[in-house]
Amino acid sequence: MQIFTQFSEIRAFVKAAKMQGKRIGFVPTMGNLHEGHLQLVRQAKQTNDICVVSIFVNPLQFGLSEDWEQYPRTFDSDVEKLKGENTEVLFYPSESEMYPNGMQNQTRVFCPTMTDILCGASRPGHFEGVTTVVTKLLHIVKPHEAIFGIKDFQQLAVIRRMAEDLCMDVQISASPIARAADGLALSSRNGYLTDEERLTANQIYKSLQWVQSQLASGETNYKQLEEAASKQIEAVGMRIDYFSIRNAKTLEEAVSEDANLVVLAAAYLGNTRLIDNVTITL
Numbered sequence: 001m002q003i004f005t006q007f008s009e010i011r012a013f014v015k016a017a018k019m020q021g022k023r024i025g026f027v028p029t030m031g032n033l034h035e036g037h038l039q040l041v042r043q044a045k046q047t048n049d050i051c052v053v054s055i056f057v058n059p060l061q062f063g064l065s066e067d068w069e070q071y072p073r074t075f076d077s078d079v080e081k082l083k084g085e086n087t088e089v090l091f092y093p094s095e096s097e098m099y100p101n102g103m104q105n106q107t108r109v110f111c112p113t114m115t116d117i118l119c120g121a122s123r124p125g126h127f128e129g130v131t132t133v134v135t136k137l138l139h140i141v142k143p144h145e146a147i148f149g150i151k152d153f154q155q156l157a158v159i160r161r162m163a164e165d166l167c168m169d170v171q172i173s174a175s176p177i178a179r180a181a182d183g184l185a186l187s188s189r190n191g192y193l194t195d196e197e198r199l200t201a202n203q204i205y206k207s208l209q210w211v212q213s214q215l216a217s218g219e220t221n222y223k224q225l226e227e228a229a230s231k232q233i234e235a236v237g238m239r240i241d242y243f244s245i246r247n248a249k250t251l252e253e254a255v256s257e258d259a260n261l262v263v264l265a266a267a268y269l270g271n272t273r274l275i276d277n278v279t280i281t282l
């Protein structure tokens with residue numbers, strides 16, 4: 001596996017590979033890789049000749065009171081995992097490589113309305129940080145395809161909207177949610193959970209599945225379902241941020257005419273913020 005830290009290096013590599021007719025798949029990550037990330041890598045390798053993975057804990061997408069400093073950085077074991085998947089290239093830029101003019105002066109990419117709600121409501125500026133860094137990475141790597149996890153459903157929807165709105169010449173693909181045996185969606189932040197917290201963390205998924213089954217059996221009172229599910233999650237000691245049934249494309253609150261729904265949840269367990277979702281077609 002080749003490791004590049006400068007964008008001049010990765011640009012030269014990708015340019016040469018494209019001249020040889022190679023198709024480039026790209027998986028952006030913040031590292032601390034788990035099975036969910038590796039699934040994205042496998043998907044990228046299936047439909048491309050070369051898989052480029054990036055690791056960058058993007059400070060621009062963290063709020064001031066959030067966990068940027070604490071975020072797990074596990075470069076050596078990440079490299080081993082990527083080698084285990086026969087990843088061709090790792091792009092591992094420094095903060096000064098990504099933000100040479102400083103974060104405050106960085107030109108931003110902003111996707112309105114869709115980023116004011118759900119995670120965007122409780123994490124102001126988060127999605128602006130995401131769309132800005134993803135735009136930069138796509139300009140640096142210039143892949144044919146970029147793969148994102150459905151685990152971060154809103155992020156995927158925002159990136160799809162951005163790519164469409166800005167006429168980006170890249171295929172945005174989605175990869176299913178990788179889960180632990182008890183259903184908890186894999187996340188780098190799961191490592192923050194105490195042993196005791198870990199035992200109840202899968203309640204979010206249990207309640208999402210319960211709502212999914214209620215919707216499948218014809219329940220149409222969305223507000224009541226959201227409230228009941230929130231109570232289930234709070235009953236095991238979590239603090240609900242949101243639990244919401246939405247239109248899967250627009251992320252607007254679901255109405256009875258909507259056929260493609262997504263049920264999204266975010267909750268705090270101790271200091272750890274967990275998110276998860278399920279989709280359903282009625």
Ligand code: AMP
Pocket residue numbers: 028029030031036037039040147148149150151152175176177178179185186187188
């Ligand atoms: P992160 O390192 O958390 O920024 O995630 C990098 C990419 O991996 C994003 O596209 C995430 O949506 C995706 N991802 C993270 N966790 C999972 C998971 N459990 N299943 C599938 N994709 C995931």
